Each structure stands twice: as structure tokens, then as C-alpha cells.
Amino acid sequence: xxxxxxxxxxxxxxxxxxxxxxxxxxxxxxxxxxxxxxxxxxxxxxxxxxxxxxxxxxxxxxxxxxxxxxxxxxxxxxxxxxxxxxxxxxxxxxxxxxxxxxxxxxxxxxxx
Amino acid sequence: xxxxxxxxxxxxxxxxxxxxxxxxxxxxxxxxxxxxxxxxxxxxxxxxxxxxxxxxxxxxxxxxxxxxxxxxxxxxxxxxxxxxxxxxxxxxxxxxxxxxxxxxxxxxxxxxx
Numbered sequence: 001x002x003x004x005x006x007x008x009x010x011x012x013x014x015x016x017x018x019x020x021x022x023x024x025x026x027x028x029x030x031x032x033x034x035x036x037x038x039x040x041x042x043x044x045x046x047x048x049x050x051x052x053x054x055x056x057x058x059x060x061x062x063x064x065x066x067x068x069x070x071x072x073x074x075x076x077x078x079x080x081x082x083x084x085x086x087x088x089x090x091x092x093x094x095x096x097x098x099x100x101x102x103x104x105x106x107x108x109x110x111x112x
Numbered sequence: 113x114x115x116x117x118x119x120x121x122x123x124x125x126x127x128x129x130x131x132x133x134x135x136x137x138x139x140x141x142x143x144x145x146x147x148x149x150x151x152x153x154x155x156x157x158x159x160x161x162x163x164x165x166x167x168x169x170x171x172x173x174x175x176x177x178x179x180x181x182x183x184x185x186x187x188x189x190x191x192x193x194x195x196x197x198x199x200x201x202x203x204x205x206x207x208x209x210x211x212x213x214x215x216x217x218x219x220x221x222x223x224x225x
Contacts (some may be wrong), residue, residue, distance in 0.1 A: 004154075033213065042116075042199050042215035043155065048206065056206025090154065092213075099159025100145060101213060 006091050006104035013111050016078045021107045023091030025072040032074045033101065034066060035090040043090055049074060078109075086111045114138040114204050116216030124190050124220045132185045132219045134200035142203040142211060144176050144183045149218070150196045158185070158198075187221070195223045 003025045013019050025032050031050045035043035045058035049068035063079040072093070078085060088108050093102035116136045124130040134144070143162035147155040161167055161176035161183060173186040187194055197218045206212040 004115075035215075040218075045212055045214060048210070048212055050210065055208050055210040056212045057208075058212075092155075098143075098162070099158050100160060101155075103154040103156070103162045106156045 001020050002090055004093050004102050004104035006089075008107060009105065010040065010108045011110070013081050013109065015081055015083060015111055017081050018077065019081060021076045021078075021091075021109070023074045023076070023093075023104055025074065025091070025093035026102050027072060028091035029072065029095050031094045031100070032068055032072075033092045033094070034074075034076045035086040035092065036060075036085075036104070037090055038102050039087075046076070081111045083111050085109065114202055114214045116200055116202060116214065117221045118198075118200060118216045120217070121220045121222065123224065125224050126190055126192060128190050129186065129188045130175055130190060130221065132187075132198050132200075132221070134183045134185075136181050136183075136200070136202050136216075138181075138202050138204045138214070140205040141181075142179065142205075142218050144174070145201045145203065145213065146172075146185045147199045147201060147215075148196050149199065155199060190223050190224050192225070195221055197221070 033048040036044040037043045048056040052068045065077045068074040088106045090106045092103045094101045145160045146158040149155040159174040178185040199218045201215045
């Protein structure tokens with residue numbers, strides 16, 4: 001399977017709720033990274049997984065958590081949603097830095 | 113920590129050449145990447161520089177000077193479809209000693225006829 005797919009494409013949640021976003025990485029890519037992109041900003045690094053272990057985390061609180069599965073799929077979970085969590089959430093997979101990251105089209109999360 | 117600076121917006125006409133600069137401050141550096149993102153789309157990989165000098169890929173070239181903590185993306189023979197946001201991204205150590213990709217704030221390129 002080629003490419004990175006994310007689901008859902010759009011989501012509306014209420015403040016305080018929990019959400020799970022899903023990503024299917026490119027086959028053979030052992031590293032998956034999640035990013036949050038606010039409107040007009042660059043992607044902000046949330047965390048990264050390599051072979052099902054978290055091996056890097058950005059400045060995001062513990063209510064942002066993740067999982068990576070052996071079949072190259074992964075999840076981003078956000079608890080106790082806040083209005084500021086409204087953003088585009090991007091999943092990216094990679095084999096090597098030199099070959100670049102392959103990004104999914106993202107999930108647009110709106111918290112109301 | 114890491115910080116990357118890019119101009120917020122650049123405008124040019126079709127057929128012209130444009131240079132998008134990126135300066136960075138990082139605690140640890142392994143390389144500089146460039147990504148293109150059209151409105152509503154996903155970032156797509158353009159280039160990666162680990163060593164000083166110029167890398168050319170078709171109409172796009174990327175340059176890195178590690179001593180100056182500086183790089184640029186050069187776009188030649190501009191086309192309307194090049195209108196997009198361009199991000200520089202630094203490959204840097206993560207908090208666990210592995211590596212991560214840290215993005216700049218992006219440069220919006222507007223190409224006019």
C-alpha cells in the first residue's frame with residue numbers, strides 16, 4: 001500500500017470530550033510522526049513513534065497520547081478537548097529523513 | 113529548543129525566479145528540509161540538505177550553510193501552480209535522543225500572471 005491515509009477528514013467535538021484520530025502509514029515506514037497545524041502556521045511536532053514505541057515528544061500536554069500498531073497504523077488520542085485544540089492534525093511516515101516524510105491529508109478538528 | 117525564521121509572504125510573476133530564505137537556531141542539527149503545501153492539502157517533500165552547498169532538483173534548488181545556520185529554496189521558471197506555502201524544517205534531536213523534524217512558520221508564495 002502506498003501513501004498515508006487519515007480518518008476522519010473532518011470532525012466536530014465539544015469542549016471536554018475525547019477524540020481518536022487514525023492514520024495508516026506507508027508500508028515499510030517504521031517511523032510515524034503526528035503534527036498539529038493551526039491556520040496560517042507551520043506544523044507543530046506532537047510526538048513520534050518508531051516500531052510501536054514513542055521516541056520523541058514536543059511541547060504538548062499528556063492529554064495528547066498515541067499508539068502505533070504493527071500493521072503501520074497509528075492513533076492520536078486527545079482527552080479533555082479545549083477550544084485551542086481546533087486545528088489540522090497531520091500524520092507523517094518516513095523511512096529515512098533523506099527521503100522525506102510522506103504526509104496524510106490530515107484531519108480537520110473543530111472544538112466547539 | 114529550536115526556532116526557524118522565514119519571510120511570511122513572497123510575491124513574483126510567472127517565469128521569474130524567487131528565493132525563500134530560512135534561518136534557524138537549534139540545539140543540535142542534522143539537516144534542513146523543504147516542504148510545499150497547497151491550501152487545503154498535505155505538505156509534500158521537496159528537498160533535503162545535510163551538507164553545505166546546493167542541491168538541484170528540476171526547477172527547484174536548495175542551499176545550506178551550516179556555519180551561518182542559513183538555507184534557502186530557489187524556485188526557477190515560476191508557474192501559477194507554484195503558488196503555495198513553503199516550509200523549511202530542521203532535523204534535530206528529540207527529547208529522547210532520537211531525531212525529529214521541526215517546521216518553520218512558512219512562507220506564502222503568490223505567483224501572478
